[in-house]
Amino acid sequence: MFSSIKSSVIAIILLLVVSLSAGIMGFVLIEYEQLYADVVQDNLTGLSQNAAEDLLPVLTASTDTAKQKKDIQALLAPLDAYSNVVQANVYAIDTRLLHRYTGPAGHQNIMQLSANDNQSLDLRSMPEGISVKNGMMISITKIGETPFSLGYLQVIFDLQGPLTASKLSLLTQTLTTVSVATLGVMTIALLLLNRLLQPLSRLSSFTRQIESAKNYSLRFSLQGKNEVAQLGHNINSMLDTINQELEKNKSHTKTLEAQQVTMTKLANYDGLTGLPNRQFIMDTLRYKLADAKRNGEDQALMFFDLDGFKSINDSLGHEAGDHVLVEVANRVTQLMRDGDLVSRLGGDEFLIVPNGQPSIAELKEISMRLLHTIDQPIILKGVELRIGLSIGIASAIDAHYDLTDLVSNADVAMYRSKSNGRGTYTLFSSDLIEDYKRKLLITNSIVRAIEEDEFKLYYQAKINREGLLFGFEALIRWVHPTLGHISPGEFIPIAEQSGKIPTITKWVIAQVCQEMQAIQSLTERDLRISLNLSAHDLHSDELYDYVNEQMSEHHVNPYFVEFEVTESAYLESFSTSNDCLKKLGELGCSIALDDFGTGYSSLSYLTQIKIDTLKIDQQFVKEIDYSSRSRLVTSTIIDLAKSLNLTICAEGIESRIQQSYLTELGCDYYQGYLYSKPLPLHELFEKDFDFKQEFNHEILITEPLDTVYNF
Ligand code: C2E
Ligand code: CA
Ligand code: CA
Numbered sequence: 001m002f003s004s005i006k007s008s009v010i011a012i013i014l015l016l017v018v019s020l021s022a023g024i025m026g027f028v029l030i031e032y033e034q035l036y037a038d039v040v041q042d043n044l045t046g047l048s049q050n051a052a053e054d055l056l057p058v059l060t061a062s063t064d065t066a067k068q069k070k071d072i073q074a075l076l077a078p079l080d081a082y083s084n085v086v087q088a089n090v091y092a093i094d095t096r097l098l099h100r101y102t103g104p105a106g107h108q109n110i111m112q113l114s115a116n117d118n119q120s121l122d123l124r125s126m127p128e129g130i131s132v133k134n135g136m137m138i139s140i141t142k143i144g145e146t147p148f149s150l151g152y153l154q155v156i157f158d159l160q161g162p163l164t165a166s167k168l169s170l171l172t173q174t175l176t177t178v179s180v181a182t183l184g185v186m187t188i189a190l191l192l193l194n195r196l197l198q199p200l201s202r203l204s205s206f207t208r209q210i211e212s213a214k215n216y217s218l219r220f221s222l223q224g225k226n227e228v229a230q231l232g233h234n235i236n237s238m239l240d241t242i243n244q245e246l247e248k249n250k251s252h253t254k255t256l257e258a259q260q261v262t263m264t265k266l267a268n269y270d271g272l273t274g275l276p277n278r279q280f281i282m283d284t285l286r287y288k289l290a291d292a293k294r295n296g297e298d299q300a301l302m303f304f305d306l307d308g309f310k311s312i313n314d315s316l317g318h319e320a321g322d323h324v325l326v327e328v329a330n331r332v333t334q335l336m337r338d339g340d341l342v343s344r345l346g347g348d349e350f351l352i353v354p355n356g357q358p359s360i361a362e363l364k365e366i367s368m369r370l371l372h373t374i375d376q377p378i379i380l381k382g383v384e385l386r387i388g389l390s391i392g393i394a395s396a397i398d399a400h401y402d403l404t405d406l407v408s409n410a411d412v413a414m415y416r417s418k419s420n421g422r423g424t425y426t427l428f429s430s431d432l433i434e435d436y437k438r439k440l441l442i443t444n445s446i447v448r449a450i451e452e453d454e455f456k457l458y459y460q461a462k463i464n465r466e467g468l469l470f471g472f473e474a475l476i477r478w479v480h481p482t483l484g485h486i487s488p489g490e491f492i493p494i495a496e497q498s499g500k501i502p503t504i505t506k507w508v509i510a511q512v513c514q515e516m517q518a519i520q521s522l523t524e525r526d527l528r529i530s531l532n533l534s535a536h537d538l539h540s541d542e543l544y545d546y547v548n549e550q551m552s553e554h555h556v557n558p559y560f561v562e563f564e565v566t567e568s569a570y571l572e573s574f575s576t577s578n579d580c581l582k583k584l585g586e587l588g589c590s591i592a593l594d595d596f597g598t599g600y601s602s603l604s605y606l607t608q609i610k611i612d613t614l615k616i617d618q619q620f621v622k623e624i625d626y627s628s629r630s631r632l633v634t635s636t637i638i639d640l641a642k643s644l645n646l647t648i649c650a651e652g653i654e655s656r657i658q659q660s661y662l663t664e665l666g667c668d669y670y671q672g673y674l675y676s677k678p679l680p681l682h683e684l685f686e687k688d689f690d691f692k693q694e695f696n697h698e699i700l701i702t703e704p705l706d707t708v709y710n711f
Pocket of ligand 3 (some may be wrong): 595613618651
């Protein structure tokens with residue numbers, strides 16, 4: 001009820017006015033009552049005295065009671081004019097009742113009358129003079145002066161009845177006035193109050209407005225200099241502070257939100273490519289696997305890694321590497337459908353979680369498209385970079401819905417793609433695991449193998465056009481304590497992939513330098529020993545320094561040393577390889593381009609590189625017997641080499657037919673089982689490397705070579 005100051009103040013004023021009015025009324029009534037009683041008393045006294053004086057002669061003269069009674073009656077008759085007279089009793093001096101007169105009010109006060117119905121006056125209970133009893137005013141007056149008094153006149157006036165009626169009429173009259181006055185006072189008070197409280201209610205509605213609109217930029221318009229204005233001023237400055245704090249909070253919140261976004265991005269996305277990171281993809285995959293398991297569905301996973309990425313990074317720098325990664329991420333993302341998830345695990349490893357349940361055919365199709373898109377050259381600062389993908393595909397069912405197994409299976413399949421040659425995809429099958437374990441064992445055994453001296457060098461002879469020993473190619477051999485003989489064709493690519501090849505290369509260089517003197521003692525002529533290098537070897541400056549150091553240590557003439565580098569290794573990072581081989585060339589070593597013809601179709605680079613010899617890949621040599629295409633390639637390579645002033649070495653020669661065909665084309669050096677298999681050093685001394693006879697006798701090719709076509 002008193003929820004507002006206004007209503008409280010109104011209630012207080014109302015209470016005050018009403019109590020005041022009631023107080024005044026009460027006071028007036030009391031005063032009025034007293035005044036009334038006084039007037040009545042005066043009237044009664046006067047009336048009684050007059051009547052007593054009139055009665056004196058009657059009581060003095062008459063002894064005849066009847067006459068006396070009549071006279072008294074006549075004397076009291078004028079009392080009828082007094083409406084308040086209840087009774088008038090005349091008593092003899094002995095207090096005996098002589099006459100009773102009942103006045104106009106006597107009839108209405110029968111009850112009170114009965115109390116005075118006594119026939120004699122008891123002066124003890126009713127002494128002379130005026131007294132009030134039971135709402136009656138009673139006057140007892142002696143008739144005649146003392147001691148000659150002849151009797152008593154008792155006049156009873158009804159005091160209460162008229163008084164009540166009079167009070168009532170007074171009340172009705174004054175109440176209207178008081179009510180009007182109260183109403184007037186209240187109206188004026190209200191008006192004043194309104195005027196007084198108006199700024200306060202303005203302030204109150206202002207604060208309500210702020211509360212509902214939550215707009216803290218609003219300000220209270222100040223009027224005057226009273227307390228409310230001061231309060232308004234205080235509220236305004238409080239709002240200033242709130243507003244400032246709000247602004248601060250807003251910018252704080254913005255910063256926090258931005259930080260939150262950054263944190264989420266950092267936690268879940270790869271900073272370079274913007275793709276989901278390992279953590280994100282693993283969480284998603286875990287959820288998808290649980291889902292697939294529950295619904296009895298399969299979930300495919302594609303794992304891919306870039307071929308030759310490391311060499312780009314090493315040779316062109318991390319900026320170029322980053323560019324390649326971003327480009328690959330963009331191309332792959334564009335290729336995938338909505339719902340497929342592409343993620344970068346780290347380094348050059350990526351995962352794809354295809355949406356739905358693509359069939360094997362669809363997965364193969366996706367893989368083909370991936371290989372194709374990445375096969376397109378990447379242009380960086382005008383330089384064309386080429387990169388490939390190796391893809392591994394695994395299924396959740398094969399991995400029994402185990403996340404670690406699924407990722408590992410895809411990795412194993414990807415690993416197989418790598419060993420199968422670049423730019424391929426492999427679907428996981430359980431036999432790959434055995435293969436993977438073997439690769440892991442091989443990888444982990446390489447360092448120990450060097451320490452335990454498990455590697456050996458074998459030398460395969462190279463013969464010149466006169467059929468004389470020209471040199472040897474050093475080929476590594478490894479007999480593993482548990483796996484037995486492992487072919488370099490198997491462990492060299494593993495060593496390349498695991499980054500362990502430089503260790504092996506160093507061992508080979510040191511070994512060749514150590515054995516050089518022994519080899520040279522085989523003939524009077526100088527022999528040239530060829531060493532194989534991997535792409536990885538060409539990226540480090542260490543190689544040149546190490547070769548130099550070993551040659552000086554073992555007094556090896558660089559002229560006796562040739563380095564064989566495969567075409568693909570050379571081209572993987574062209575300029576770095578060129579720099580490295582140029583330095584080795586300047587040292588006096590020869591450079592041969594190994595396995596030529598298998599890699600890149602563009603031959604234009606041949607004019608830009610520093611090599612001495614082209615080694616025709618044995619695949620073409622083998623097919624000379626039956627493939628006109630291989631013969632065409634071989635003759636073209638030889639023509640090309642000659643036009644570039646390069647010497648030609650053919651390897652993998654197993655037949656005289658191959659040899660004579662190559663001789664005819666003008667091949668310079670010959671290598672193959674036809675002359676010698678790779679042999680350990682000590683066996684070189686037991687073998688005769690003189691093939692003069694074979695080269696001096698023209699071999700007749702009996703069958704026309706072009707009869708069998710195999711393109
Ligand atoms: P590559 O450099 O092309 O070596 C020639 C391979 O052909 C050798 O195999 C050799 O034994 C084999 N070969 C030679 N003549 C014939 C033939 O008439 N018929 C047949 N069927 N094969 C013949 P190997 O020794 O198993 O080496 C395989 C590959 O391993 C090599 O191919 C080379 O790329 C790599 N490799 C071998 N030793 C080393 C090494 O010390 N360092 C590096 N980086 N790679 C090496
Ligand atoms: Ca070789
Ligand atoms: Ca070769």
